[in-house]
Amino acid sequence: MxxxxxxxxxxxxxxxxxxxxxxxxxxxxxxxxxxxxxxxxxxxxxxxxxxxxxxxxxxxxxKEALILGDGSERAASLAAAVRERGEGESVLDALERFFAGRGIFSSDQDHAFRRQVEFVTNTPKLRAYARQLWVSCEESLTKVMAEETGRPEGDLSLRLLARYVLEIPDLTALDPDPRRALEAAFGHLRRGWPGV
Amino acid sequence: MxxxxxxxxxxxxxxxxxxxxxxxxxxxxxxxxxxxxxxxxxxxxxxxxxxxxxxxxxxxxxKEALILGDGSERAASLAAAVRERGEGESVLDALERFFAGRGIFSSDQDHAFRRQVEFVTNTPKLRAYARQLWVSCEESLTKVMAEETGRPEGDLSLRLLARYVLEIPDLTALDPDPRRALEAAFGHLRRGWPGV
DNA sequence: GTGCAAAACTGTAGCGATTGCGGTTTTGAA
DNA sequence: TTCAAAACCGCAATCGCTACAGTTTTGCAC
Structure with missing residues (x-):
């Protein structure tokens, strides 16, 4: 069996x-x-x-878990996306692809789903809860990235990066073109804000 | 008069x-x-x-406001720090100096104050509230940076940067060497995470 | 099919944060 | 002295959430 x-x-x-x-x-x-x-x-x-x-x-x-669940698979799928990324693909590339494949960022979607996303986005408590679901993956994402890049477990740089990555869904929630916003966000994580 | x-x-x-x-x-x-x-x-x-x-x-x-206040001056002082920065000083430099001057990041401090900071850091609800006080400056910080850099008001890059800057106090809260952590964080905002 | 323990469900009671309300005291200023 | 606003008060009520104790349902071994 x-x-x-x-x-x-x-x-x-x-x-x-x-x-x-x-x-x-x-x-x-x-x-x-x-x-x-x-x-x-x-x-x-x-x-x-x-x-x-x-x-x-x-x-x-x-109350908020009634719509958004408890996010129990998020951390696992996030870690898997990083660990099982393509040969020669960077960690950030893998994360960007992971988010791009998620509902919010793909253009073709159920009407009901869109409506629900919009509702969550426009309801402060729900939006905060949704964000928190992502951020609570910080520990595990930091850990995977440490393993995959060979850096020490408690590396501050990686904790920062993990948090910043996980803020992206919330930060791009209101953008009229989520896909473009996603690219822009990851672009900045790769290259920073030189000259600002 | x-x-x-x-x-x-x-x-x-x-x-x-x-x-x-x-x-x-x-x-x-x-x-x-x-x-x-x-x-x-x-x-x-x-x-x-x-x-x-x-x-x-x-x-x-x-309840949480009893210790942490309502953060009503934060946004204003943050904006002032950017607007009144030194000649030729970059926006990020000004923000880094602003945070460096704040209690949490300077090494010489009141015993009672240290104790209080530690208490807030170790109490989830208080820590979350403290973080929120910073993040609620996102709008105004974005706006000032837009003015100061001549970019459009709704620029996504700046909103991202504002959020990331304002997450720094929370992200470095547990670090044994807050000063060093602060520098590291701003370093990454300037240059990103090349090669990750 | 009988019996039994665990799982799922129930109503009640109660705690604690927060708000609304109507009334009382204090204060500033005419 | 007088009056209105501000600050304060206590009380009742709402709402989220938990604890508890009892009831029903289900899976399973016998």
Missing amino acids: TETAKKEPGRRERKKAATRKALADAALELFLERGFEKVTVAQIAERADTAVTTLFAHFPGG | TETAKKEPGRRERKKAATRKALADAALELFLERGFEKVTVAQIAERADTAVTTLFAHFPGG
Whole structure:
């Protein structure tokens, strides 16, 4: 068996996932209807027909996690993008490609998805939470970059770079041309701001 | 009269300032005694012998503002540092000097002050709030830099630079040698990370 | 199919931050 | 002295979130 560890869509798991989805769906609906701040967790739980305590059992991250999740795979995929980059590709190139492939930066997207991104961007608490999801990858990104470049683990330069890279999604969120903004940002990380 | 607009330490202003100070002092004491999360606003108000509503009247920013203030002068002094920089001094040089002159980066400091800085650094909510105080200067810093360098107002490069500069205090907060860290950070903003 | 423990879910109670409100005292200035 | 604004007060209420204790559901071994 080449199976390593996953395959169990038993009734239990299915129901759990359904509850989770009901909560997330209810939240998205209500948020888009009335705005993030005007919706209470009680209302979300009610529309999803669950108890408030169940809501928090599924989304310990609180209200904002209902739309944005807990970002649990971000760090891993980020690290993978760096580690498994092409032969001769630089770390920054790999990171730029990684972001370019993400939803926000590719031009062809679901209408609903666009709408949701815009909503998050225009809601301060959600935007701050989204940013934080990226920034919380700082430690792991710093570590991978240290491994891949042969620099010491605690290197300040790399911590700075990691943070700056992870701020990019937030910084380019409002730009009318995200792709161009992404290139500009990475260009500056490579070459700095000479002459300013 | 060369007087423009300030000079009134009437009884009213004095009492107001006293109340404010009583609140800030009570908060600092309690926080250092028991830790930020273990202190309630009710306890702070009680030690300061005021009502809770009075506390919020003085510090609308909430609990964290009791130690860190509302950062209302930051943006102005930052802009001034750039605008009134020496002849031939670059914008980045001026910003580096500005930060170097700030408490956290100069080696000779009050014991109490050091203790407070360390406390803020080690308390996640306070550290996040402190960072936010800097980042909220992003707009105004971007604007000044645009004026001073003759670039367009909405220039993305400058917004990126502003954010990155303002992240520096947070990024170097844990470094054992803040001065060196500051230099390293500005070095990278000038020259980027070539070869990474 | 019986039995049982863990997982998922429930309602209630309660804490703490923050706000709104209406009322009281203090203060500055006419 | 008089009056309005400012500062303060206490109270009630909202909202996010957690703790707790009890109930239902599910997976699984027997």
